[in-house]
Amino acid sequence: MNKKEQALEALEQVIKEREAADRRRKAMKGSQEExxxxxxxxxxxxxxxxxxxxxxxxxxxxxxxxxxxxxxxxxxxxxxxxxxxxxxxxxxxxxxxxxxxxxxxxxxxxxxxxxxxxxxxxxxxxxxxxxxxxxxxxxxxxxxxxxxxxxxx
Missing domain, CATH: 1.10.10.10 (Winged helix-like DNA-binding domain superfamily/Winged helix DNA-binding domain)
Structure with a gap:
């Protein structure tokens, strides 16, 4: 895999992790402030x-x-x-x-x-x-x- 494909894969991983974190926050409602x-x-x-x-x-x-x-x-x-x-x-x-x-x-x-x-x-x-x-x-x-x-x- 070349560097551009690795970068794309890393970016996709960031997006997936951000979406998963948002779902977890909505499900748990996080802290009272959040x-x-x-x-x-x-x-x-x-x-x-x-x-x-x-x-x-x-x-x-x-x-x-x-x-x-x-x-x-x-x-x-x-x-x-x-x-x-x-x-x-x-x-x-x-x-x-x-x-x-x-x-x-x-x-x-x-x-x-x-x-x-x-x-x-x-x-x-x-x-x-x-x-x-x-x-x-x-x-x-x-x-x-x-x-x-x-x-x-």
Whole structure:
């Protein structure tokens, strides 16, 4: 088997392991934190993270920041509003523009998401520590090419 076939086989194994881990997490519901976060889409979790960090987050800003359509933001925000994770705010001098802020539940969700994000980051950093600079450059090139391939399909 040549190197390209070995690389393809390794990539397929990563995908299979990721899918199996996702199935295990859904079946077991993992930790309480993972269970809470699993109720939300990635877009919704990113919205919560952005609203936590930005003072004036609205649909336009969120769409631009996440590089998704405004209708997708509207749909994601609707559930966050319905579940009282976000609440709408308006400026006294401009009732037309709607902004969002986190509720207490939203603050908790943002904190949990941040903690899980940090744990994942630390796991990846431990893996990257096993590679030298040249190998990391190759990994980076591969991941960028993979992301572009995914985006174009």
């Amino acid at each position: 269970s809470i976060v699993s109720d939300w889409t990635l877009t919704q979790l990113h919205i919560v993270a952005i609203v936590k960090e930005q003072e004036r987050a609205n649909n336009t800003m969120l769409a631009e920041h996440l590089n998704v359509s405004k209708p997708a933001i509207t749909k994601a925000v609707k559930k966050l509003l319905d579940q009282q994770i976000l609440e709408k705010t308006q400026q006294a001098d401009n009732k037309k523009e709607v902004y969002y802020r986190l509720t207490k539940s939203g603050e908790m969700l943002a904190f949990i998401h941040s903690q899980l994000h940090e744990q994942a980051r630390n796991r990846y950093m431990r893996i990257f520590a096993e590679f030298n600079s040249t190998e990391l450059e190759t990994i980076i090139r591969f991941l960028h090419a993979l992301a572009e391939n995914i985006k174009s399909h």
